[in-house]
Amino acid sequence: MLSCMRNIIEVTGLTKRFGSLVAVNNLSLDVMEGETFGLLGPNGAGKTTTIKMLTTLLLPTSGSAKIGGHDVVKNSYESRKIIGYVPQLISTDPMLTGLENLTVFAKLYDVPAKTRKSQIDEAFEFMGLMDAKNKLVKNYSGGMVRRLEIAQSLLHKPKVLFLDEPTVGLDPVARKMMWEHIAKLKTEFGTTIFLTTHYMEEADRLCDHIAIMDHGRMSAKGTPDSLKNSIGSENATLDDVFAHYTGNSLDEGAGFRDTRRTRRVARRLG
Ligand SMILES: Nc1ncnc2c1ncn2[C@@H]1O[C@H](COP(=O)(O)OP(=O)(O)OP(=O)(O)O)[C@@H](O)[C@H]1O
Ligand SMILES: [Mg+2]
Helix, strand or coil: CCCCCCEEEEEEEEEEEECCEEEEEEEEEEEECCCEEEEECCCCCCHHHHHHHHCCCCCCCEEEEEECCEECCCCHHHHHHCEEEECCCCCCCCCCEHHHHHHHHHHHCCCCHHHHHHHHHHHHHHCCCHHHCCCEHHHCCHHHHHHHHHHHHHCCCCCEEEEECCCCCCCHHHHHHHHHHHHHHHHHHCCEEEEECCCHHHHHHHCCEEEEEECCEEEEEECHHHHHHHCCCCCCCHHHHHHHHHCCCCCHHHHHHHHHHHHHHHHHHC
């Protein structure tokens, strides 16, 4: 199915300590060019910390990671040039229009002035936001804000796009629309996508390979089907896989934290 089998992300023994806490513990994984890769795990497992190291925003304590052959520490500039990043927290300005938000990012990404307008329009068109281009972002729905953030991260045509919980706080219709956009990124541009999500159906639908983290450590990796087969129960779902490898499905503490956080995100998204 995948035409190119080159690894575009290579992670070896990646570790991040915050004081005595080992947030990411000796993580190793490979992502093939053009695939969609899902990093799953309970709250606090270390997913965002991993993404921050891969996007050069956080220095690893030890271990290494390469994006397109560039070491994220030694060649952080080259790594940054080929990646896009949509953070877990909202990254658009609600008091600006969609167009103004994208213009700020086009300048930030050094999109040449000559092609700026056409590249911005292309990004709006691609994410289905052309009609909302001149509206203030504070009047966007949550799904539109999330799509604008992806449009923003696509302006420099990144080879690898990191999406940290692209659909948190979205209703089921907006979520499915987002899935279509993410799938289209892969089929039309061959973009490699590295995403995190707490929605197992989403991971199942979108991801070619999945890694499950728990307390900073890798607890399983494989294709959705191989993971389901690996737990030895017939008709297993990815929810079963998640529970099996994290033992976390009925953790009330995590559930409470997750609810509080989803509410916070929902408030931010409006
Ligand atoms: N800057 C920081 N300083 C200290 N501890 C941190 C820092 N950033 C993250 N942590 C801790 O590292 C652990 C991993 O956090 P991280 O945000 O990577 O988890 P996550 O898997 O993304 O969780 P969630 O699903 O809730 O987004 C948590 O225990 C968190 O409290
Ligand atoms: Mg996170």
